[in-house]
Amino acid sequence: ETGVTQSPTHLIKTRGQQVTLRCSSQSGHNTVSWYQQALGQGPQFIFQYYREEENGRGNFPPRFSGLQFPNYSSELNVNALELDDSALYLCASSPDSWATEAFFGQGTRLTVV
Amino acid sequence: AQSVTQPDIHITVSEGASLELRCNYSYGATPYLFWYVQSPGQGLQLLLKYFSGDTLVQGIKGFEAEFKRSQSSFNLRKPSVHWSDAAEYFCAVVTTSGGSYIPTFGRGTSLIVHP
Numbered sequence: 001e002t003g004v005t006q007s008p009t010h011l012i013k014t015r016g017q018q019v020t021l022r023c024s025s026q027s028g029h030n031t032v033s034w035y036q037q038a039l040g041q042g043p044q045f046i047f048q049y050y051r052e053e054e055n056g057r058g059n060f061p062p063r064f065s066g067l068q069f070p071n072y073s074s075e076l077n078v079n080a081l082e083l084d085d086s087a088l089y090l091c092a093s094s095p096d097s098w099a100t101e102a103f104f105g106q107g108t109r110l111t112v113v
Numbered sequence: 114a115q116s117v118t119q120p121d122i123h124i125t126v127s128e129g130a131s132l133e134l135r136c137n138y139s140y141g142a143t144p145y146l147f148w149y150v151q152s153p154g155q156g157l158q159l160l161l162k163y164f165s166g167d168t169l170v171q172g173i174k175g176f177e178a179e180f181k182r183s184q185s186s187f188n189l190r191k192p193s194v195h196w197s198d199a200a201e202y203f204c205a206v207v208t209t210s211g212g213s214y215i216p217t218f219g220r221g222t223s224l225i226v227h228p
Binding site: 004040043090101102 | 219
């Protein structure tokens with residue numbers, strides 16, 4: 001049990017729609033990061049937030065955006081969904097930075113049809 | 114840009130046998146190195162990590178890994194595999210960019226354990 005919870009666990013959306021995925025981090029964890037894991041692949045880093053500011057981003061287009069809130073929760077928003085966005089989305093929280101340890105949630109399985 | 118290679122997509126071992134999972138990285142300096150394990154339907158769990166110092170690091174569940182700078186490798190080992198070790202294993206490197214720590218994962222190695 002990592003103390004990181006994600007909701008919903010599964011989601012089906014139609015191409016072109018928008019989706020919001022949620023993550024609740026451990027209390028006191030100032031860093032949250034989000035990942036896309038396609039079937040049979042490793043997690044790909046989308047971005048991370050430190051104390052509500054984005055401070056690192058992977059190779060994802062601007063239609064992937066996020067927010068981090070003072071209560072240690074965060075959101076991943078994806079606009080204009082494409083079929084290739086179908087994947088497991090993971091969030092991870094860390095006490096300060098990735099240099100310590102990242103605690104992962106169980107993920108949200110997004111299917112775009 | 115950094116990259117991580119896990120050359121083995123699947124590895125099959127018998128219960129009780131030894132295990133070595135390979136990981137190679139490409140980066141100009143020594144990154145932070147991690148091994149994570151993912152069981153079906155679960156998130157990732159940290160097995161061990163290397164930042165600096167002793168190149169042989171011990172982790173949870175009896176795993177260890179050795180950092181070899183000359184080979185840019187960080188291979189994961191276990192002397193005796195248990196059936197419960199069957200899972201997906203990911204090597205990750207974390208590098209710094211503009212004051213941020215950026216993780217890059219390998220594609221994973223699926224471990225199959227035969228009784």
